[in-house]
Amino acid sequence: MAASSKKVIYAALIGNGLIAITKFIASVFTGSSAMMSEGIHSLVDTGNQVLLLLxxxxxxxPADKDYPFGHGKEIYFWSFIVAIMIFAVGAGISIYEGIHNLMDPHPVQNPLINYIVLGLAMIFEGFAWYFAWKEFDKVSGDRGYFETVRKEKNPTFFVVLFEDSAAILGLLVAFIGIALGQWTGLYIFDGIASIIIGIILGVTAAWLAYETKGLLIGESADPKIINSIAGMASNHAAISNVNEVLTLHMGPNYILVNLSVNFKDSLEVASIEQDISKLTDQIKEKHPLVKRVFIEAEE
Incomplete structure (x- = not known):
C-alpha cells in the first residue's frame, strides 16, 4: 500500500511541477489573472506532494522511548497541513488575485497561449487523475467511494485524488473565464474565474481537513476487524466474557488493540499468561495490521 501511494504522489508531483512552470510563463505573457491563479494552484499542489512524501x-x-508506538501518525499530520496549505495559500491568493482584477480589469494578451497551456494542462492533469483514481479504486474494493474516503486510513490516496479533481475543475473554470472575456469583451470574467478557482480550492481544503481530522485525533479500526477480534476472544476457552474491544489506528498500517475480558475463575495465573500469549498471537496472525495487543483482566 505504501509503495502504491508513493507512485501516486510522484506522478502528481512531476505533473504539477511542470504544469506550474508552464502556467506562470503563460500568465506573464498574457497578463491573465485566472492563469496566475492556476499557476499558484499547481505550485501549491506541487508543494503538497513534497509534504506528503515527507x-x-x-x-x-521506528518507535523509541519518546514515541513508544512509532511515528505512524506523521502522515496524518502532514495530510492536515496539506489541507491548510490549499486553503491559506491556494484559495487565499487566488481570491485576492481575482478581486484585484475586478478592481482593475484589463484585457488578456495573446489568449491563444492560455488556451494551449490550459489544453496541455488538462491532458497532464487527466493522466495524473486517472492514475490516482485507479489506485483509489483498488483501495475501495467493495466499499462505496464516499465510504472509502470516510474509512480509509491512508489519506494519501484520497488527498491526491481530491487535489487532481480540484485541478481539473479549476482548469475548466479558467478556460471558460478567459473565453468569455474574449468573446464578450468584459474583462471581469477573468477575475471572476480566479475567484471561483479560489472557492474551489477552499471547499477542497475544508473537505480534506474534515476527513484528516478524525485520523489525526485517532480513529478506531474497521468494524469488521473489531468484530473479528471480539469473536476470537469470545471463543477462547479461557475467557468467559468479553467486556470491551478498543482499537486505535496509530498509522495506516498500525492498529493498537485493548481487550477487556473476564477469565474463568478456575484458571491459575500461569495458565492465564499462556492464554493471553496464545490469543495475542492469533489476533496478530489473522490481522497483520495489529501490532500491539493489551489484554485487561476484569472480574
Missing amino acids: GLKKAKK
Whole structure:
C-alpha cells in the first residue's frame, strides 16, 4: 500500500511541477489573472506532494522511548497541513488575485497561449487523475467511494485524488473565464474565474481537513476487524466474557488493540499468561495490521 501511494504522489508531483512552470510563463505573457491563479494552484499542489512524501518518510521512523508506538501518525499530520496549505495559500491568493482584477480589469494578451497551456494542462492533469483514481479504486474494493474516503486510513490516496479533481475543475473554470472575456469583451470574467478557482480550492481544503481530522485525533479500526477480534476472544476457552474491544489506528498500517475480558475463575495465573500469549498471537496472525495487543483482566 505504501509503495502504491508513493507512485501516486510522484506522478502528481512531476505533473504539477511542470504544469506550474508552464502556467506562470503563460500568465506573464498574457497578463491573465485566472492563469496566475492556476499557476499558484499547481505550485501549491506541487508543494503538497513534497509534504506528503515527507509524511510517509517520517512515518517509517521506528518507535523509541519518546514515541513508544512509532511515528505512524506523521502522515496524518502532514495530510492536515496539506489541507491548510490549499486553503491559506491556494484559495487565499487566488481570491485576492481575482478581486484585484475586478478592481482593475484589463484585457488578456495573446489568449491563444492560455488556451494551449490550459489544453496541455488538462491532458497532464487527466493522466495524473486517472492514475490516482485507479489506485483509489483498488483501495475501495467493495466499499462505496464516499465510504472509502470516510474509512480509509491512508489519506494519501484520497488527498491526491481530491487535489487532481480540484485541478481539473479549476482548469475548466479558467478556460471558460478567459473565453468569455474574449468573446464578450468584459474583462471581469477573468477575475471572476480566479475567484471561483479560489472557492474551489477552499471547499477542497475544508473537505480534506474534515476527513484528516478524525485520523489525526485517532480513529478506531474497521468494524469488521473489531468484530473479528471480539469473536476470537469470545471463543477462547479461557475467557468467559468479553467486556470491551478498543482499537486505535496509530498509522495506516498500525492498529493498537485493548481487550477487556473476564477469565474463568478456575484458571491459575500461569495458565492465564499462556492464554493471553496464545490469543495475542492469533489476533496478530489473522490481522497483520495489529501490532500491539493489551489484554485487561476484569472480574
